[in-house]
Amino acid sequence: MTTDLLDPSPTGTLALDLRGLRKSFGTVRAVAGLDLAVRPGEVVAFLGPNGAGKTTTIDMLLGLADPDEGTVSVLGLEPGAAIAAGRVSAVMQSGGLLKDLTVRETVELTASFFAGARPASEVLQRAGIADIADRRVGKCSGGQQQRLRFALALLPDPDLIVLDEPTTGMDVEGRRDFWNALRADAARGRTILFATHYLEEADAYADRIVMVSHGRIVADGSAAQVKNLTSGRVVSASFDEPIDEAALRALPGVLDVEVRRERLIVRTTDSDAVARHLLTATDATDLEIAARGLEDAFIALTTDRSDTATATTTTTTTEKSRA
């Protein structure tokens, strides 16, 4: 399921090289052994549900948190040095803005922290907020504030931009404007890594999708490959008489059959065939057909086929599909 990472070309330096990262908060393992290499120019989506360890990983690669174990190299530098050199910048989820400053003041102030920053007017333009430059930050919408964070991230003209769930809490329009600004910038060949829990965002804007769950990478591939994992539907039904699972597995398109308590759960790419079979050849009742979500894809990715009958979300931590 996972694509092997190619070795970097002998002359090139990886934009990002994370090896064996681990980080715990008390008894909670936020990141549990994570390796990731990103080549220059890639646009990578870091995709996973809330609590998967995305933000913790981003904190470590920006030097905001120290890993318990493992190493972080950003453009061949240690994170603090990469930030001091203006080679990497970040757009964080929320906060980090002074509400009593105007948009332009915020940009000009942040520009003064860097030597050789891009002109304020240029980054305002590129982030699409030149028209609100004189507005107080506190009066800006969530989407406008996020584009301001993006403008700040553009100031040092970095090689790598990291975005942590940049569109959380934005309305549809704000989200679209934000991604349009980012996409226009990505065309310039910058390396971009963004965390998201929206598959649609990852699909629309990334060349490569890295799925994380429980602090580990569970899949790594192109958008098409990952989308395949979440295609298909889930057919579930109740039953009194035991159902012949082998017959179900033999149906076209069936990926997985599972029994949880008194409920039969079938993952399939052809839900019609499964429904027809259940309603005509068995005494199944209470039939439901649902689209497969991301969460379901994680389970599918991380569950060993031999113990599907007992599969619960806790089995997502198994290592099986990392091979």
Next chain:
Amino acid sequence: MSAVAVPITAARPRRGLNLTYLKVELRRLLRNRRTVIFTLVMPPVFFLLFGTVDSYKTDSVGHANVTAWIMISMALYGAILATTSGGASVSIERAQGWTRQLRLTPLSPVTYVATKVISAMVLGLGAVVVTAAVGIPAGADGDMARITESLVLAWVGSSVFAAFGLFMGYLLPAENVMQILGPVLALLSFAGGLFMPLGDGVFATIAKFVPTYGLAQIVRAPVTDDGVSMWAFVNVIAWGAVFVAGAAWRFRRDTARV
């Protein structure tokens, strides 16, 4: 595992004070109406209210008249407000993620703290100067060298309250924390004998335990003949220790996640 740390070749960190940041900080202070009222307007107004009784202009406290004594107290009150709001703004900016944002830039934490301290002290100086500019024409009189010495002590000594502001900012991380701290400081100043002489009653006894008491005694010592009691030093050191320990305690509690 191969070594990943490579010598920095393209680092361009800025060192020293960032004048743009200092200018922005001062502009923010002046733009905040509440801060301006508390630090630059209230001290001279309180002085005019409490300090200009006719008998105060003729009664002496040693080397100056009572009006000068009250002017110095009000200057200290204004300076304390300035440093308290400066300290509180550090913890508020921390809660708002601004300091975290700064960590994503080459600005050094030392420059950040220095900028905050300098801007708070500039505001404190403003409070002292404004109060003196109103007070001296309004009748504050005496040995001008000693009065000046007291005013400088008020300005410098007020820095103890930066730790108070820092601690309170952590306890009440609201944007308008000064809305609470302003009245609280007015009360503490009243109880600590900043607004009027305490006399010998029960209030004088209570005052010995109020955080502003010790500093006020020390600051006014040049113009009085009383000298500084041991109580004043115990008061300043004990409260200073409480504020620093409190701020450090809250600081550690919220460092778990930067």
